[in-house]
Amino acid sequence: EAQVTQNPRYLITVTGKKLTVTCSQNMNHEYMSWYRQDPGLGLRQIYYSMNVEVTDKGDVPEGYKVSRKEKRNFPLILESPSPNQTSLYFCASSLAGWGTDTQYFGPGTRLTVL
Amino acid sequence: KQEVTQIPAALSVPEGENLVLNCSFTDSAIYNLQWFRQDPGKGLTSLLLIQSSQREQTSGRLNASLDKSSGRSTLYIAASQPGDSATYLCAVSPISGNTPLVFGKGTRLSVIA
Numbered sequence: 001e002a003q004v005t006q007n008p009r010y011l012i013t014v015t016g017k018k019l020t021v022t023c024s025q026n027m028n029h030e031y032m033s034w035y036r037q038d039p040g041l042g043l044r045q046i047y048y049s050m051n052v053e054v055t056d057k058g059d060v061p062e063g064y065k066v067s068r069k070e071k072r073n074f075p076l077i078l079e080s081p082s083p084n085q086t087s088l089y090f091c092a093s094s095l096a097g098w099g100t101d102t103q104y105f106g107p108g109t110r111l112t113v114l
Numbered sequence: 115k116q117e118v119t120q121i122p123a124a125l126s127v128p129e130g131e132n133l134v135l136n137c138s139f140t141d142s143a144i145y146n147l148q149w150f151r152q153d154p155g156k157g158l159t160s161l162l163l164i165q166s167s168q169r170e171q172t173s174g175r176l177n178a179s180l181d182k183s184s185g186r187s188t189l190y191i192a193a194s195q196p197g198d199s200a201t202y203l204c205a206v207s208p209i210s211g212n213t214p215l216v217f218g219k220g221t222r223l224s225v226i227a
Binding site for chain 2: 108
């Protein structure tokens, strides 16, 4: 089954404790993105990647890192999480850019930073 | 800066009704517009993608229209069912390269049996 998977689905952590949210897709997609969704603000893109070793900032990249060492995986790294990073996070992938192609979203990761 | 607005924020209708969800955007220089569905606790599912050169797209009971010059799109759902209950989001792709999608805040739809 074609899908985007994220782990963990739920995470409660404390300020400053490094964490990684994994994202994997099995559709051989070139493009992958990370979004956060907050009440009243909607979905905003954090980082995106157009291919292996090619990443770039989205709208709200501060406090986040990403890497794309393999085509299928695109982990999101929070080196020193803060409470304002409490949010619902989505990974997405598409064969071509989101401007031209359907995006497939993962189920989301609900992160709480205390 | 592109802004996307969806009205109403919430809508409740009885089963079987035809309904229209609205999406407006401030900058008509878009590459395409997409409609997504979001179920509680789940990710987004793409419903329809309309290229800027198209006027509408249809999938089953769903029909999406695009009027780029007026900055508007509508999602028409025919013969609504309780299973249609979800939040519907529209997103526009700015015309300049890989600029991030701009999402509206969504319309939360409840279809009452």
